[in-house]
Amino acid sequence: MLSLDLSKASKLKYLVFLLRLAEPTVQWITTALQTVESKSLQRISIRTHDDVPEKIGEEFHQEWQDLDRQLVQFWTTHSIRPRIAYVPRKGEEDMRDHAPRLLPELTKRGLVDLVRER
Numbered sequence: 021m022l023s024l025d026l027s028k029a030s031k032l033k034y035l036v037f038l039l040r041l042a043e044p045t046v047q048w049i050t051t052a053l054q055t056v057e058s059k060s061l062q063r064i065s066i067r068t069h070d071d072v073p074e075k076i077g078e079e080f081h082q083e084w085q086d087l088d089r090q091l092v093q094f095w096t097t098h099s100i101r102p103r104i105a106y107v108p109r110k111g112e113e114d115m116r117d118h119a120p121r122l123l124p125e126l127t128k129r130g131l132v133d134l135v136r137e138r
Contacts, residue, residue, distance in 0.1 A: 032058035
């Protein structure tokens, strides 16, 4: 798995990740976030591909739990409230429905912004 080392990006203010299920992106995002050392970071955004929710199985559950813990840590240490952008699905469940299972601590504490995109 390729990794992204953000430790040298000292003036980093905004991070935006595009989540695609076909690639190991959830784990990759968590690993990249673990390298952040910037004191300037203000926002972490994750844009989900519109077909992610229906394809998420239990095999990815642990990766999502790890991401949840990492994002809670960013809230605790830097007061950064993550933003999860999703495309609503007509008549089907979408990220808004799956967030409590995938990001339980963030949603339980009300620390995540779920943003509907078109």
